[in-house]
Amino acid sequence: MIYLDNSATTKPDPSVLNSFYQATERFFANPSSIHQLGGEAEKLLIKSKEQASQLLNVQQDEVIFTSGGTEGNNLAIKGIAFKHQGRGKHIITTEIEHPSVYEACNSLENLGFTLTYLPVDKNGVISIEDLTNSIRNDTILVSMMHVNNELGSIQPIKKIGEILKQYPKVFFHVDNVQGMGKVPLELKNSGIDLCTISGHKLHGLKGTGILYVNKKTTMYPLLHGGSQERSLRSGTENLAGAVSIVKALRLIKEREKTEVKDMYQLQKFLRNKLAEMEGVVINTPKEAAPHIMNISVPGLKPEVIIHMLGEKQIYISTKSACSSKQADESKILAACGYDTDRSTSALRISMSYDTTKSEIDTFLKALEEAVNQLKAVME
The missing domain is CATH 3.90.1150.10 (Aspartate Aminotransferase, domain 1)
Structure with missing residues (x-):
């Protein structure tokens, strides 16, 4: 074959599968339970978050475990839109986004938000001039993919992040599902406020993901419940999934280097x-x-x-x-x-x-x- x-999707790495199996078998308790088994599960969850933050060079509380790219993109876009709509309802994205970004933005248009879809050239890259000309007083979010999933074209994310630092009230979300482990992207001090990662694109498992949320970023949660994940993503944590995506992230970053x-x-x-x-x-x-x-x-x-x-x-x-x-x-x-x-x-x-x-x-x-x-x- x-x-x-x-x-x-990628074929799961055997060591990722093994980490998922071991975590499922040994740490099956709910991390929110106050007994000893729950405490052990919670310790492993904290350790996974700590390792993910080190791999991404961000702070531990800036890592939110999700179910993958679609959830991460929707939480980032709608979470910012709903929280900050009182200040403005204008969002900038591009014409070549993944459906989970494009359709999320379309859904907000039905709720009274205004969208600017930036055009791209024949290489699938936006114009920096188009972006800067599109920023308005009521702009609250720029959402853009790093690497296009069909073409492989790379957006000038670093340059965009520097420009958006001049607009502290405009949040910057990057869909890095295709870029992670292949095209380096620094998150710390980059101007990026939110960044989406998916496990099954990294030889991890479907249903696993990470959303980086800068600690200064405030959002409206899409899920309400037990206040897990800084109250941004309530629900009993998928501990084995978290362990497995961290393993996959470590492996892909090692392979990227060599x-x-x-x-x-x-x-x-x-x-x-x-x-x-x-x-x-x-x-x-x-x-x-x-x-x-x-x-x-x-x-x-x-x-x-x-x-x-x-x-x-x-x-x-x-x-x-x-x-x-x-x-x-x-x-x-x-x-x-x-x-x-x-x-x-x-x-x-x-x-x-x-x-x-x-x-x-x-x-x-x-x-x-x-x-x-x-x-x-x-x-």
Whole structure:
């Protein structure tokens, strides 16, 4: 099997699975219980939070454990919107956000908020000038992804954070689900107030996540109950999930230090070979995250190519897994200004640190065969 759909989800690391199992088996008590077993569970939860904060270089009470990217993004966006709507109802985001950001913003429009959706260039990157021109007196939030999940394009988050420091009443949320462990992003003193991380994109488990919330940031909770997680995310903590995402975070950060250069080299090899392939056009910009490569094969249905590759146990995707079963057109490619032929025939190849050159060679051969076979049929 050759798995090249790592932007949709990654295969859990065996040591992450083991950490989840051990925590579930040994520390099954409720961390809020006052007996000894509850106390042991609480100690492990505190230790997990401490380790996560060290890995992210933030303070311990700035780490909120969540169920993943969608919850983290919704809590960040709606939590800021509901808490600070008395001061303003204007939010800035982009046209190429993940559905969990885009739809959350759409839902706020129905509640009387005003949204500015910043356009992007052909590389999927916003203009800093557009951003600064969009900031108003009633702007309360800027929400933007670090790495685009379809294209791999990287937004200038560091520069945006510096600009937003001049606007202390405007909160800055970053969706770092795709960037974590591949493209470095410093949170401390960055101007970033909230940052979303998802476990299952890091060889962790589905249903696990972290939301960084700067200690100066005030929010309205979406869940009310037992006051867990600084009262921002009530509910009995998923202790085993917290342990497992911290393990996954540590492993991916270690691999990033030693293996990211190899991944960039593999991406370069993949790009060069795809550029030579007749009928294939490359959508991912050269300055992109190392694990994503987006291409189009105009005139051919991407679903057919995916199924042909799947029969050979090679797995790639069309676009975001959260929208791949919806309309044919990639909203991201359309926002970049590409025509319908290109935006409706996109394929996404997404690698992990475990992807080998041999696997890429096999994939390239199978892709070329599939494209040639389909073109022959059409002629």
